[in-house]
Amino acid sequence: MAHVELNDLVKEFDDVTAVDGVSLDIPDESFTVLVGPSGCGKTTTLRLIAGLERATDGEIRIGDEVVNDQRAYERDIAMVFQNYALYPHKTVRENMRFGLEQHDTPEDTITQRVTEAAELLQINDLLDRRPSELSGGQQQRVALGRAIVRDPAVFLMDEPLSNLDAKLRVQMRAELNKLHEELSTTTVYVTHDQVEAMTLADQIAVMDDGQIQQVGAPTHVYTNPRNMFVAGFLGSPSMNFIEGTLEESGGKFELDLGSDTHDVPDEFVDQLEGYLGERVVLGIRPENIALNQDGVPSNVHPATVQVVEPQGEKTVLELDLDTGETIKAAVDPDTTVEMGDSVNLRFDRDSLQYFDPKTGRSLT
Numbered sequence: 001m002a003h004v005e006l007n008d009l010v011k012e013f014d015d016v017t018a019v020d021g022v023s024l025d026i027p028d029e030s031f032t033v034l035v036g037p038s039g040c041g042k043t044t045t046l047r048l049i050a051g052l053e054r055a056t057d058g059e060i061r062i063g064d065e066v067v068n069d070q071r072a073y074e075r076d077i078a079m080v081f082q083n084y085a086l087y088p089h090k091t092v093r094e095n096m097r098f099g100l101e102q103h104d105t106p107e108d109t110i111t112q113r114v115t116e117a118a119e120l121l122q123i124n125d126l127l128d129r130r131p132s133e134l135s136g137g138q139q140q141r142v143a144l145g146r147a148i149v150r151d152p153a154v155f156l157m158d159e160p161l162s163n164l165d166a167k168l169r170v171q172m173r174a175e176l177n178k179l180h181e182e183l184s185t186t187t188v189y190v191t192h193d194q195v196e197a198m199t200l201a202d203q204i205a206v207m208d209d210g211q212i213q214q215v216g217a218p219t220h221v222y223t224n225p226r227n228m229f230v231a232g233f234l235g236s237p238s239m240n241f242i243e244g245t246l247e248e249s250g251g252k253f254e255l256d257l258g259s260d261t262h263d264v265p266d267e268f269v270d271q272l273e274g275y276l277g278e279r280v281v282l283g284i285r286p287e288n289i290a291l292n293q294d295g296v297p298s299n300v301h302p303a304t305v306q307v308v309e310p311q312g313e314k315t316v317l318e319l320d321l322d323t324g325e326t327i328k329a330a331v332d333p334d335t336t337v338e339m340g341d342s343v344n345l346r347f348d349r350d351s352l353q354y355f356d357p358k359t360g361r362s363l364t
Protein backbone atom coordinates (compact mmCIF):
# COMPACT_ATOMS: atom_id res chain seq x y z
CA MET A 1 0.00 0.00 0.00
CA ALA A 2 1.18 3.53 -0.62
CA HIS A 3 0.17 7.12 -0.78
CA VAL A 4 0.93 9.09 -3.94
CA GLU A 5 2.02 12.68 -3.99
CA LEU A 6 2.20 15.04 -6.94
CA ASN A 7 4.16 18.25 -6.43
CA ASP A 8 3.90 21.07 -9.00
CA LEU A 9 3.70 18.53 -11.79
CA VAL A 10 4.05 19.90 -15.33
CA LYS A 11 3.85 18.12 -18.68
CA GLU A 12 4.39 19.98 -21.91
CA PHE A 13 3.95 18.50 -25.37
CA ASP A 14 5.59 20.98 -27.78
CA ASP A 15 3.33 24.03 -27.40
CA VAL A 16 0.58 22.31 -25.34
CA THR A 17 0.80 22.38 -21.55
CA ALA A 18 -1.29 19.31 -20.76
CA VAL A 19 -0.58 19.37 -17.00
CA ASP A 20 0.07 22.80 -15.57
CA GLY A 21 1.38 22.72 -12.01
CA VAL A 22 -0.68 19.94 -10.44
CA SER A 23 -0.18 19.29 -6.73
CA LEU A 24 -2.24 16.53 -5.21
CA ASP A 25 -2.02 14.31 -2.16
CA ILE A 26 -3.53 10.87 -2.76
CA PRO A 27 -3.82 9.19 0.65
CA ASP A 28 -2.97 5.54 1.21
CA GLU A 29 -6.03 3.31 0.58
CA SER A 30 -8.02 6.18 -0.92
CA PHE A 31 -10.10 6.01 -4.09
CA THR A 32 -9.18 9.31 -5.76
CA VAL A 33 -10.99 10.30 -8.94
CA LEU A 34 -9.60 12.82 -11.42
CA VAL A 35 -12.58 14.28 -13.24
CA GLY A 36 -12.96 17.03 -15.81
CA PRO A 37 -13.92 17.76 -19.40
CA SER A 38 -12.16 16.29 -22.41
CA GLY A 39 -8.61 17.59 -22.81
CA CYS A 40 -8.24 18.89 -19.24
CA GLY A 41 -5.16 16.74 -18.60
CA LYS A 42 -6.56 13.82 -16.58
CA THR A 43 -5.10 11.03 -18.69
CA THR A 44 -1.72 12.74 -18.95
CA THR A 45 -1.62 13.08 -15.14
CA LEU A 46 -2.37 9.37 -14.80
CA ARG A 47 0.24 8.44 -17.43
CA LEU A 48 2.80 10.51 -15.54
CA ILE A 49 2.07 8.56 -12.35
CA ALA A 50 2.29 5.33 -14.33
CA GLY A 51 5.63 6.27 -15.88
CA LEU A 52 4.24 6.19 -19.42
CA GLU A 53 5.13 9.88 -19.82
CA ARG A 54 8.09 11.79 -18.41
CA ALA A 55 7.33 14.92 -16.38
CA THR A 56 8.63 18.21 -17.77
CA ASP A 57 8.83 19.52 -14.22
CA GLY A 58 7.71 18.69 -10.70
CA GLU A 59 7.86 15.58 -8.57
CA ILE A 60 5.95 12.30 -8.31
CA ARG A 61 6.20 10.26 -5.14
CA ILE A 62 4.82 6.78 -4.63
CA GLY A 63 5.17 5.78 -1.00
CA ASP A 64 8.30 7.52 0.21
CA GLU A 65 10.11 7.30 -3.11
CA VAL A 66 10.48 9.93 -5.80
CA VAL A 67 9.74 7.90 -8.93
CA ASN A 68 10.32 10.49 -11.70
CA ASP A 69 13.34 8.59 -12.99
CA GLN A 70 11.83 5.11 -12.66
CA ARG A 71 10.50 3.32 -15.73
CA ALA A 72 6.87 2.15 -15.74
CA TYR A 73 7.76 -1.49 -14.95
CA GLU A 74 9.86 -0.39 -11.98
CA ARG A 75 6.93 1.40 -10.34
CA ASP A 76 4.71 -0.63 -8.03
CA ILE A 77 1.52 0.14 -9.99
CA ALA A 78 -0.98 -1.68 -12.21
CA MET A 79 -3.00 0.11 -14.84
CA VAL A 80 -6.47 -0.64 -16.23
CA PHE A 81 -7.26 0.97 -19.56
CA GLN A 82 -10.47 1.98 -21.29
CA ASN A 83 -9.88 -0.48 -24.16
CA TYR A 84 -8.95 -3.31 -21.73
CA ALA A 85 -5.64 -3.88 -23.61
CA LEU A 86 -5.89 -7.67 -23.32
CA TYR A 87 -3.64 -9.90 -25.43
CA PRO A 88 -6.07 -11.33 -28.02
CA HIS A 89 -4.16 -14.57 -28.64
CA LYS A 90 -3.82 -15.42 -24.94
CA THR A 91 -6.52 -17.02 -22.80
CA VAL A 92 -7.97 -15.21 -19.79
CA ARG A 93 -5.70 -17.26 -17.53
CA GLU A 94 -2.63 -16.43 -19.64
CA ASN A 95 -3.58 -12.75 -19.71
CA MET A 96 -3.82 -12.71 -15.93
CA ARG A 97 -0.57 -14.65 -15.44
CA PHE A 98 1.49 -12.65 -17.92
CA GLY A 99 2.45 -9.67 -15.73
CA LEU A 100 3.47 -11.96 -12.87
CA GLU A 101 5.57 -14.15 -15.17
CA GLN A 102 7.37 -11.04 -16.41
CA HIS A 103 8.30 -10.27 -12.81
CA ASP A 104 9.61 -13.84 -12.22
CA THR A 105 6.94 -14.57 -9.64
CA PRO A 106 7.08 -18.17 -8.30
CA GLU A 107 4.64 -20.54 -10.01
CA ASP A 108 2.63 -21.41 -6.89
CA THR A 109 2.13 -17.69 -6.12
CA ILE A 110 0.94 -17.09 -9.68
CA THR A 111 -1.58 -19.94 -9.51
CA GLN A 112 -2.86 -18.83 -6.12
CA ARG A 113 -3.27 -15.16 -7.09
CA VAL A 114 -4.99 -15.95 -10.39
CA THR A 115 -7.40 -18.31 -8.62
CA GLU A 116 -8.17 -15.76 -5.91
CA ALA A 117 -8.68 -12.88 -8.34
CA ALA A 118 -10.85 -15.02 -10.62
CA GLU A 119 -13.04 -15.89 -7.64
CA LEU A 120 -13.24 -12.30 -6.48
CA LEU A 121 -14.33 -11.16 -9.95
CA GLN A 122 -16.44 -14.26 -10.64
CA ILE A 123 -14.64 -15.15 -13.85
CA ASN A 124 -13.58 -18.69 -12.82
CA ASP A 125 -15.59 -20.17 -15.68
CA LEU A 126 -13.92 -17.98 -18.27
CA LEU A 127 -10.27 -18.75 -17.60
CA ASP A 128 -9.75 -20.84 -20.73
CA ARG A 129 -11.50 -18.46 -23.13
CA ARG A 130 -9.85 -15.87 -25.34
CA PRO A 131 -10.88 -12.17 -25.13
CA SER A 132 -12.85 -12.40 -28.41
CA GLU A 133 -15.11 -14.98 -26.72
CA LEU A 134 -16.04 -12.57 -23.91
CA SER A 135 -18.56 -9.73 -23.54
CA GLY A 136 -17.33 -6.19 -22.88
CA GLY A 137 -18.13 -6.48 -19.19
CA GLN A 138 -16.30 -9.80 -18.94
CA GLN A 139 -13.28 -8.36 -20.74
CA GLN A 140 -13.20 -5.47 -18.31
CA ARG A 141 -13.30 -7.92 -15.39
CA VAL A 142 -10.32 -9.73 -16.87
CA ALA A 143 -8.47 -6.43 -17.24
CA LEU A 144 -9.21 -5.74 -13.56
CA GLY A 145 -8.13 -9.29 -12.70
CA ARG A 146 -4.83 -8.76 -14.44
CA ALA A 147 -4.25 -5.65 -12.29
CA ILE A 148 -5.36 -7.35 -9.06
CA VAL A 149 -3.03 -10.36 -9.36
CA ARG A 150 -0.08 -8.01 -9.46
CA ASP A 151 -1.01 -6.89 -5.93
CA PRO A 152 0.45 -3.45 -6.61
CA ALA A 153 0.75 -0.50 -4.24
CA VAL A 154 -1.45 1.58 -6.55
CA PHE A 155 -4.14 0.91 -9.16
CA LEU A 156 -4.34 3.43 -11.99
CA MET A 157 -7.58 3.29 -13.99
CA ASP A 158 -8.27 5.31 -17.13
CA GLU A 159 -12.01 5.45 -17.93
CA PRO A 160 -12.26 1.67 -17.41
CA LEU A 161 -16.05 1.58 -17.77
CA SER A 162 -16.56 3.90 -20.71
CA ASN A 163 -16.89 1.14 -23.33
CA LEU A 164 -19.69 -0.59 -21.44
CA ASP A 165 -23.39 0.06 -21.95
CA ALA A 166 -25.19 2.20 -19.36
CA LYS A 167 -26.66 -0.69 -17.34
CA LEU A 168 -23.42 -2.63 -17.16
CA ARG A 169 -21.55 0.53 -16.24
CA VAL A 170 -23.76 1.02 -13.19
CA GLN A 171 -23.27 -2.62 -12.21
CA MET A 172 -19.49 -2.50 -12.64
CA ARG A 173 -19.38 0.75 -10.69
CA ALA A 174 -20.93 -1.02 -7.72
CA GLU A 175 -18.48 -3.90 -8.16
CA LEU A 176 -15.52 -1.52 -8.22
CA ASN A 177 -16.79 -0.01 -4.97
CA LYS A 178 -16.98 -3.45 -3.41
CA LEU A 179 -13.58 -4.43 -4.76
CA HIS A 180 -12.03 -1.35 -3.22
CA GLU A 181 -13.66 -2.13 0.10
CA GLU A 182 -12.14 -5.61 0.03
CA LEU A 183 -8.66 -4.76 -1.25
CA SER A 184 -8.23 -1.16 -0.02
CA THR A 185 -5.56 -0.60 -2.66
CA THR A 186 -4.82 3.08 -3.29
CA THR A 187 -6.62 3.87 -6.56
CA VAL A 188 -6.37 6.79 -8.96
CA TYR A 189 -9.27 6.74 -11.38
CA VAL A 190 -9.80 8.99 -14.39
CA THR A 191 -13.23 9.77 -15.81
CA HIS A 192 -15.07 12.60 -17.52
CA ASP A 193 -18.32 11.23 -16.08
CA GLN A 194 -19.23 13.24 -13.01
CA VAL A 195 -21.78 10.69 -11.78
CA GLU A 196 -19.11 8.00 -11.84
CA ALA A 197 -16.76 10.37 -10.03
CA MET A 198 -19.31 11.23 -7.34
CA THR A 199 -20.30 7.62 -6.67
CA LEU A 200 -16.84 6.03 -6.67
CA ALA A 201 -14.58 8.60 -5.07
CA ASP A 202 -13.73 9.22 -1.50
CA GLN A 203 -11.61 12.07 -2.85
CA ILE A 204 -12.45 13.92 -6.03
CA ALA A 205 -10.08 16.25 -7.91
CA VAL A 206 -11.86 18.41 -10.48
CA MET A 207 -9.53 19.46 -13.32
CA ASP A 208 -9.78 22.10 -16.02
CA ASP A 209 -7.18 23.32 -18.44
CA GLY A 210 -4.31 21.30 -16.95
CA GLN A 211 -4.98 22.51 -13.42
CA ILE A 212 -6.80 21.19 -10.38
CA GLN A 213 -9.73 23.42 -9.59
CA GLN A 214 -10.79 21.78 -6.34
CA VAL A 215 -10.06 18.68 -4.27
CA GLY A 216 -12.17 17.16 -1.53
CA ALA A 217 -14.84 14.68 -0.53
CA PRO A 218 -17.42 14.48 -3.36
CA THR A 219 -20.36 15.81 -1.36
CA HIS A 220 -18.27 18.62 0.08
CA VAL A 221 -17.11 19.74 -3.36
CA TYR A 222 -20.67 19.40 -4.69
CA THR A 223 -22.19 21.55 -1.98
CA ASN A 224 -19.25 23.97 -1.58
CA PRO A 225 -17.85 24.52 -5.08
CA ARG A 226 -14.95 26.93 -5.08
CA ASN A 227 -15.86 28.46 -8.43
CA MET A 228 -18.41 28.47 -11.23
CA PHE A 229 -16.48 25.86 -13.22
CA VAL A 230 -16.69 23.27 -10.44
CA ALA A 231 -20.27 24.28 -9.60
CA GLY A 232 -21.33 23.85 -13.22
CA PHE A 233 -19.34 20.68 -13.92
CA LEU A 234 -20.70 18.60 -11.03
CA GLY A 235 -24.42 17.88 -11.12
CA SER A 236 -26.91 16.91 -13.78
CA PRO A 237 -28.78 18.94 -14.88
CA SER A 238 -26.08 21.43 -13.98
CA MET A 239 -26.39 24.38 -11.61
CA ASN A 240 -28.40 27.37 -12.87
CA PHE A 241 -26.56 30.69 -12.98
CA ILE A 242 -28.59 33.91 -12.89
CA GLU A 243 -26.77 37.24 -13.06
CA GLY A 244 -27.92 40.51 -11.48
CA THR A 245 -26.79 43.70 -9.79
CA LEU A 246 -26.42 43.65 -6.00
CA GLU A 247 -28.39 46.42 -4.33
CA GLU A 248 -29.41 47.46 -0.83
CA SER A 249 -33.01 48.21 -0.04
CA GLY A 250 -34.29 48.98 3.47
CA GLY A 251 -31.26 47.35 5.08
CA LYS A 252 -31.71 44.17 3.01
CA PHE A 253 -29.62 43.02 0.06
CA GLU A 254 -31.27 42.07 -3.19
CA LEU A 255 -30.18 41.12 -6.68
CA ASP A 256 -31.80 43.22 -9.38
CA LEU A 257 -32.39 40.70 -12.17
CA GLY A 258 -34.07 43.17 -14.52
CA SER A 259 -37.76 42.38 -14.47
CA ASP A 260 -37.45 40.33 -11.29
CA THR A 261 -35.74 40.67 -7.92
CA HIS A 262 -34.02 38.09 -5.75
CA ASP A 263 -33.89 38.68 -1.99
CA VAL A 264 -30.48 37.79 -0.58
CA PRO A 265 -30.79 36.04 2.81
CA ASP A 266 -29.29 38.10 5.66
CA GLU A 267 -26.58 35.54 6.43
CA PHE A 268 -24.81 36.41 3.18
CA VAL A 269 -24.65 40.16 3.85
CA ASP A 270 -21.11 40.10 5.28
CA GLN A 271 -19.67 38.09 2.39
CA LEU A 272 -21.40 40.15 -0.29
CA GLU A 273 -21.04 43.65 1.19
CA GLY A 274 -18.04 44.53 -1.00
CA TYR A 275 -20.08 43.78 -4.13
CA LEU A 276 -22.82 46.40 -3.65
CA GLY A 277 -23.50 47.98 -7.03
CA GLU A 278 -21.60 45.20 -8.80
CA ARG A 279 -22.73 42.28 -10.92
CA VAL A 280 -23.13 39.05 -8.95
CA VAL A 281 -24.13 35.58 -10.14
CA LEU A 282 -26.68 33.61 -8.17
CA GLY A 283 -26.21 29.84 -8.40
CA ILE A 284 -29.04 27.43 -7.65
CA ARG A 285 -29.13 23.71 -8.42
CA PRO A 286 -32.21 22.33 -10.21
CA GLU A 287 -33.02 20.02 -7.30
CA ASN A 288 -33.13 23.02 -4.96
CA ILE A 289 -35.95 24.70 -6.88
CA ALA A 290 -39.54 23.90 -5.95
CA LEU A 291 -42.82 24.95 -7.47
CA ASN A 292 -44.31 27.28 -4.90
CA GLN A 293 -47.54 25.85 -3.65
CA ASP A 294 -47.99 27.38 -0.23
CA GLY A 295 -47.92 31.03 -1.24
CA VAL A 296 -44.85 32.10 0.76
CA PRO A 297 -44.21 35.55 -0.68
CA SER A 298 -40.44 35.79 -0.24
CA ASN A 299 -38.04 34.79 -3.00
CA VAL A 300 -40.69 33.63 -5.41
CA HIS A 301 -39.81 33.88 -9.07
CA PRO A 302 -42.52 33.78 -11.73
CA ALA A 303 -41.73 31.51 -14.68
CA THR A 304 -43.32 29.75 -17.63
CA VAL A 305 -42.90 26.03 -18.19
CA GLN A 306 -41.25 25.35 -21.56
CA VAL A 307 -40.33 21.67 -21.40
CA VAL A 308 -41.50 18.85 -19.12
CA GLU A 309 -39.14 15.88 -19.14
CA PRO A 310 -40.09 12.92 -16.91
CA GLN A 311 -36.93 10.99 -15.98
CA GLY A 312 -38.38 8.37 -13.64
CA GLU A 313 -37.17 9.35 -10.18
CA LYS A 314 -37.54 13.04 -11.03
CA THR A 315 -39.09 15.33 -13.61
CA VAL A 316 -36.86 17.97 -15.16
CA LEU A 317 -38.57 21.21 -16.11
CA GLU A 318 -37.15 23.84 -18.41
CA LEU A 319 -38.56 27.21 -17.42
CA ASP A 320 -38.36 30.75 -18.74
CA LEU A 321 -38.01 33.35 -16.00
CA ASP A 322 -39.61 36.77 -16.48
CA THR A 323 -36.07 38.06 -16.97
CA GLY A 324 -35.85 36.04 -20.20
CA GLU A 325 -33.35 33.58 -18.74
CA THR A 326 -33.99 29.85 -19.03
CA ILE A 327 -33.36 27.64 -16.02
CA LYS A 328 -33.95 24.02 -15.08
CA ALA A 329 -35.73 22.57 -12.08
CA ALA A 330 -35.78 18.93 -10.98
CA VAL A 331 -39.11 18.30 -9.27
CA ASP A 332 -41.07 15.41 -7.81
CA PRO A 333 -42.31 13.06 -10.57
CA ASP A 334 -45.88 13.44 -9.25
CA THR A 335 -45.85 17.17 -10.05
CA THR A 336 -48.59 17.99 -12.52
CA VAL A 337 -47.50 20.78 -14.81
CA GLU A 338 -47.75 21.25 -18.53
CA MET A 339 -45.92 23.22 -21.16
CA GLY A 340 -47.11 26.83 -21.09
CA ASP A 341 -48.17 26.81 -17.41
CA SER A 342 -47.33 29.88 -15.34
CA VAL A 343 -45.69 28.87 -12.08
CA ASN A 344 -43.95 30.44 -9.13
CA LEU A 345 -40.53 29.07 -8.27
CA ARG A 346 -39.08 28.96 -4.79
CA PHE A 347 -35.30 28.70 -4.40
CA ASP A 348 -34.21 26.79 -1.30
CA ARG A 349 -32.57 29.42 0.94
CA ASP A 350 -30.02 26.98 2.33
CA SER A 351 -28.76 26.05 -1.13
CA LEU A 352 -28.07 29.45 -2.62
CA GLN A 353 -24.58 30.22 -3.90
CA TYR A 354 -23.14 33.51 -5.10
CA PHE A 355 -20.24 34.01 -7.50
CA ASP A 356 -18.13 36.82 -8.91
CA PRO A 357 -18.91 36.77 -12.66
CA LYS A 358 -15.48 38.23 -13.53
CA THR A 359 -13.35 35.63 -11.76
CA GLY A 360 -15.95 32.86 -11.35
CA ARG A 361 -14.90 32.66 -7.69
CA SER A 362 -17.47 31.65 -5.07
CA LEU A 363 -18.36 34.49 -2.70
CA THR A 364 -20.00 32.30 -0.08
Ligand code: ATP
Binds near residue numbers: 016036037041042044
Ligand atom coordinates in the same frame (compact mmCIF):
# COMPACT_ATOMS: atom_id res chain seq x y z
P1 ATP B 1 -9.99 13.00 -22.50
O1 ATP B 1 -11.06 12.92 -21.48
O2 ATP B 1 -10.48 13.49 -23.84
O3 ATP B 1 -9.17 11.75 -22.59
P2 ATP B 1 -7.99 14.28 -20.84
O4 ATP B 1 -8.52 15.18 -19.81
O5 ATP B 1 -7.56 12.93 -20.42
O6 ATP B 1 -8.99 14.20 -22.06
P3 ATP B 1 -5.33 14.53 -21.90
O7 ATP B 1 -5.45 13.33 -22.78
O8 ATP B 1 -4.49 14.42 -20.69
O9 ATP B 1 -6.76 15.06 -21.49
O10 ATP B 1 -4.80 15.74 -22.80
C1 ATP B 1 -4.53 17.02 -22.29
C2 ATP B 1 -4.01 17.90 -23.41
O11 ATP B 1 -2.75 17.44 -23.85
C3 ATP B 1 -4.91 17.93 -24.64
O12 ATP B 1 -4.88 19.21 -25.17
C4 ATP B 1 -4.23 16.94 -25.57
O13 ATP B 1 -4.49 17.27 -26.91
C5 ATP B 1 -2.77 17.13 -25.22
N1 ATP B 1 -1.99 15.90 -25.42
C6 ATP B 1 -2.15 14.74 -24.79
N2 ATP B 1 -1.24 13.82 -25.19
C7 ATP B 1 -0.49 14.44 -26.14
C8 ATP B 1 0.63 14.04 -26.97
N3 ATP B 1 1.15 12.81 -26.87
N4 ATP B 1 1.12 14.95 -27.81
C9 ATP B 1 0.63 16.20 -27.89
N5 ATP B 1 -0.41 16.65 -27.15
C10 ATP B 1 -0.97 15.78 -26.29
